[in-house]
Amino acid sequence: MATLGLDSRKHSGVISGFNINFVKPGIFPKEYRKIIASSQDLRLASDYDDFYLASKQDAEKTLKDVQMVIKGIEDYLNSYYADLQ
Numbered sequence: 841m842a843t844l845g846l847d848s849r850k851h852s853g854v855i856s857g858f859n860i861n862f863v864k865p866g867i868f869p870k871e872y873r874k875i876i877a878s879s880q881d882l883r884l885a886s887d888y889d890d891f892y893l894a895s896k897q898d899a900e901k902t903l904k905d906v907q908m909v910i911k912g913i914e915d916y917l918n919s920y921y922a923d924l925q
Contacts (some may be wrong), residue, residue, distance in 0.1 A: 843920055855880060868912060875905040 841847065841857050848854045855876055855878045862872045864889050894902075 843917070851880060867916065868909075872909050872912065875909050878902065879906055 841854065841861065845911075846857050846861065846863055848857055858876065859873050862868045863870060881904055882894060882898065886894060
């Protein structure tokens with residue numbers, strides 16, 4: 841979002857801004873929205889639910905999915921900054 845001069849003080853604002861400015865226009869696939877929402881739900885559960893334990897399967901799937909999103913964003917940023925030079 842920094843490439844657009846946008847900022848947010850809350851996780852929900854960052855997620856919403858990412859979806860509006862990058863997923864909706866098609867810069868990133870809709871699958872990213874689902875992965876980010878799912879990972880945020882797991883983060884909230886692990887932070888705030890007293891007895892939440894993530895299963896190994898959920899943790900491994902989330903890690904794999906998030907690594908894909910990170911790679912996609914890294915590729916986008918590398919291209920974005922290469923175009924500025």
